[in-house]
Amino acid sequence: MELLLLGTGAPPAFRKSGQADGILFKDKLYLVDAGRNVSRQIVASGFPIKDVENVFFTHFHLDHYSGFGDFIFSRWVGGATRPFRVYGPPPVEEIAKRTLDWLEYDIALRVREGRVREGTRMDVHALSPGDTLEVDGMTIGADKTTDHGIVEGMLSYRFEADGRTIVIAGDGAPMKKLTAFARGADVLVMHPCVPELFIKNTPQNPSRAKITISRHATPEQVGRTASAAGVGTVVLSHIIPIIADDEAVGEDVARYFDGEVIVGEDLQRI
Numbered sequence: 001m002e003l004l005l006l007g008t009g010a011p012p013a014f015r016k017s018g019q020a021d022g023i024l025f026k027d028k029l030y031l032v033d034a035g036r037n038v039s040r041q042i043v044a045s046g047f048p049i050k051d052v053e054n055v056f057f058t059h060f061h062l063d064h065y066s067g068f069g070d071f072i073f074s075r076w077v078g079g080a081t082r083p084f085r086v087y088g089p090p091p092v093e094e095i096a097k098r099t100l101d102w103l104e105y106d107i108a109l110r111v112r113e114g115r116v117r118e119g120t121r122m123d124v125h126a127l128s129p130g131d132t133l134e135v136d137g138m139t140i141g142a143d144k145t146t147d148h149g150i151v152e153g154m155l156s157y158r159f160e161a162d163g164r165t166i167v168i169a170g171d172g173a174p175m176k177k178l179t180a181f182a183r184g185a186d187v188l189v190m191h192p193c194v195p196e197l198f199i200k201n202t203p204q205n206p207s208r209a210k211i212t213i214s215r216h217a218t219p220e221q222v223g224r225t226a227s228a229a230g231v232g233t234v235v236l237s238h239i240i241p242i243i244a245d246d247e248a249v250g251e252d253v254a255r256y257f258d259g260e261v262i263v264g265e266d267l268q269r270i
C-alpha cells in the first residue's frame with residue numbers, strides 16, 4: 001500500500017493542484033478528497049481514471065471537493081460504465097446529489113447519444129466518527145480527530161493493509177484523539193498553517209486571521225502530534241497561506257519530531 005499525493009496545494013496556489021490524495025493498493029486507486037485538477041492529476045499519475053471506484057471525503061470545504069464534478073465527468077467520458085462508491089461525513093449525500101444535479105444537463109445529452117448513465121451513478125455512504133470499514137482487504141478507520149472550526153462533519157482516515165498504515169488527518173487543529181488514531185502509523189499526512197504569515201497578511205482583519213489560525217495545525221502541533229503518535233514519517237500537504245516557505249515549514253516541524261519529514265509534492269509516491 002502506497003500514498004500518492006495527487007494535489008498538495010491550497011487555494012489559490014497555481015504551481016500545485018488542489019488537495020487530493022490517493023491510496024494505491026493492489027492495482028487500485030482509492031481517492032481521498034477531490035480538489036481542483038484532481039482528474040488531470042489522476043491521469044498524470046498513470047492510473048486509468050475510469051477504474052477509480054472509491055472516493056473518500058474528509059470534509060466539504062470547497063478546496064477539498066471542487067474537482068469532484070469534473071472527476072465524475074472525466075471518469076465517465078474516460079470509459080466508466082459502472083457506479084462508484086463515495087464515503088464521507090455529512091453532508092456527503094447532499095453534496096453528491098447537488099453535484100449530479102449540476103452535471104445533469106450534460107449527462108442527459110450524452111445518454112441520448114448512447115453513453116451508459118450507470119457510469120455516473122454513486123453509492124453514497126455517510127460515515128460517522130468511529131466507523132470502521134473493510135474495503136477490498138483494506139481496513140479503513142474514520143474518526144473526527146481535528147478541530148476545524150464550525151465544520152461539524154470532519155473525518156480523518158486510517159488505512160491499514162499489507163502491514164502498512166497510512167493516516168490522513170486532514171484539515172484542522174489536532175485534537176487529543178489524533179494521537180491515538182495515528183498511533184504507530186508508517187505515514188501521517190497533516191496540513192500545516194503558518195500563523196505569523198496570516199497575522200502579517202491580514203492586518204486589516206486580525207479577528208479573521210485568528211479564526212483561520214485556530215482551526216488549522218501549526219508546524220509545532222504537527223511535529224508534536226507526529227512524535228506523540230510515534231509515526232515513522234510525517235507528510236506535509238496543503239500548507240497555508242500559499243506564500244509560506246514550504247521548506248522552512250518542514251524545518252519547523254522537524255524541531256518537534258525526530259522521524260522523517262516530507263514536504264509533499266504533487267504526484268509524489270510514499
Ligand SMILES: [Zn+2]
Nearest residue numbers: 059061148171
Ligand atoms: Zn478545510
